[in-house]
Every structure is written in structure tokens, then in C-alpha cells.
Amino acid sequence: ETAHKHSDQIGTVYAGKNGIIGALTEDLIDTSKESNADIQSLKHTPSGGFGSCRYKMKSLEINKAEYERLIKVFRAHDIGYFFYNGGGDSADTCLKVSQLSESMKYPIQAIHIPKTIDNDLPITDNCPGFGSVAKYIAVSTMEASFDVASMAATSTKIFVLEVMGRHAGWIAAAAGLVDDSIPVVILFPEVGLDKNKFLAKVKRNVKVFGYCTIVVSEGTKWPDGRFLAEQNTHDDFGHAQLGGVAPV
Known part of the structure; x- marks a missing residue:
């Protein structure tokens, strides 16, 4: 909704279908293509409106390729901000994404939303x-x-x-x-x-x-x-x- 109002300052807002799985598989929902009515209805929709998942990304040492895949998807869609809601494991993922993106010369602002x-x-x-x-x-x-x-x-x-x-x-x-x-x-x-x-x-x-x-x-x-x-x-x-x- 805010992106619609300030399209001159905020680019495309994507939602990963089924959470982080959608980001990894490049199954992204372009919310700018949704009607204002549909965006408004999200306020009264269960939090799984875009789908969710229970999936923990392993450590960088064990599966660095998975994080690199995430950064590549972000780069392909010109995504500079990554908002990830969840608990402690999700916060840890945000930290790893931020650190790795720096080393890959494509710094991501990874922001954890406590939920x-x-x-x-x-x-x-x-x-x-x-x-x-x-x-x-x-x-x-x-x-x-x-x-x-x-x-x-x-x-x-x-x-x-x-x-x-x-x-x-x-x-x-x-x-x-x-x-x-x-x-x-x-x-x-x-x-x-x-x-x-x-x-x-x-x-x-x-x-x-x-x-x-x-x-x-x-x-x-x-x-x-x-x-x-x-x-x-x-x-x-x-x-x-x-x-x-x-x-x-």
C-alpha cells in the first residue's frame, strides 16, 4: 500500500510464495500487479496470505550455495531490501544474508521482523x-x-x-x-x-x-x-x- 502511494521512491515489492522457499525457487509475487482492493484485503486476511513454510537454511559452512542462490535471485530482480519475519532462526538467516551479500559485492539490507x-x-x-x-x-x-x-x-x-x-x-x-x-x-x-x-x-x-x-x-x-x-x-x-x- 505504501509502495503504491510512493512509487517514485519505492520500487517493486515482491512477496516470496511460501516464504523463503519462494525466494530460493524464484517464485515471487509482484504485488504491484495486484489491485488496490486486493492489497487492502490483506489487512483482514490470515497472515499466510502469500503462503508460508517451515524451512531452516543451514549454516554458511554447510550450505553456502543456498545463500548464494538467494543473493543471485535478489540481484536478478534488483532487490535491495530483504524483510524476513519469523523467530530466532529467521533472524539468524537475515544476518547471514547481510554478511554474504557484502562479500558478493551486492549488499542487501536484511531486516528481521519479529514474529x-x-x-x-x-x-x-x-x-x-x-x-x-x-x-x-x-x-x-x-x-x-x-x-x-x-x-x-x-x-x-x-x-x-x-x-x-x-x-x-x-x-x-x-x-x-x-x-x-x-x-x-x-x-x-x-x-x-x-x-x-x-x-x-x-x-x-x-x-x-x-x-x-x-x-x-x-x-x-x-x-x-x-x-x-x-x-x-x-x-x-x-x-x-x-x-x-x-x-x-
């Missing part, structure tokens, strides 16, 4: 993406609690909601936004699980309220630092594969 629902990026108070998930978790916790409360006299008395958050408990903490009349126990990745205290709290809530809702971060750990739900496997980013902490 992660975990809300765990340094020097960032509220990451775009966190607000929407915080609202979702708070509402989901409330609705699930009402559902359990309605059956607690004769059926289920415990509900466990597992949420994302490997090392940061902001998402789990959002469950605390529910009304104080709803009994909720929250487990954070920053605090080792004290099994006895946890069970005592749950039993107390069931005794007083008739039921209890438990919201647990996927990264909740035992006192010795082991993840409750670690599966001894790793994802494509090299992180320990988590998931399934609720049954534990």
Missing part, C-alpha cells in the same frame, strides 16, 4: 502473533472448563490442555486470563515440575470446585531438566521432538 507466537524473542515485548494465540488459549481454556464442569458430577473431573512453548511459558500463562472462579493449574517450562505439589493442587481444586483444568506447556520439564514429553528424536531444526506431554 512468533511463543513471544520469546529477546528485546521484544510483544511479538506479532502472540496476541491472537493468547486470546485463543484463554477462550479455549474457559470453554473447556465449562464443558468439564457440566459433567464433573458424574463423569470427567480433569481436563488437560497442552500448548506450545518449548522454553517460554507465555502461551500457557494466557490461560490465567480466565475468570478466577475457574480452577486452573498451569505448568511452565521455566519451572521444574514438583510432582507432589502439582498433584496436591489438582486434588484440592477437585475437592473445592468439583473439577480442575490443567494447562501444560509442551516444554515442561522434570526437576533434572529432562522434558516430560521428550521422544529422543529431533525435528528438522535440530530441536528435541516434543508433543504428548498431556498423557504424561
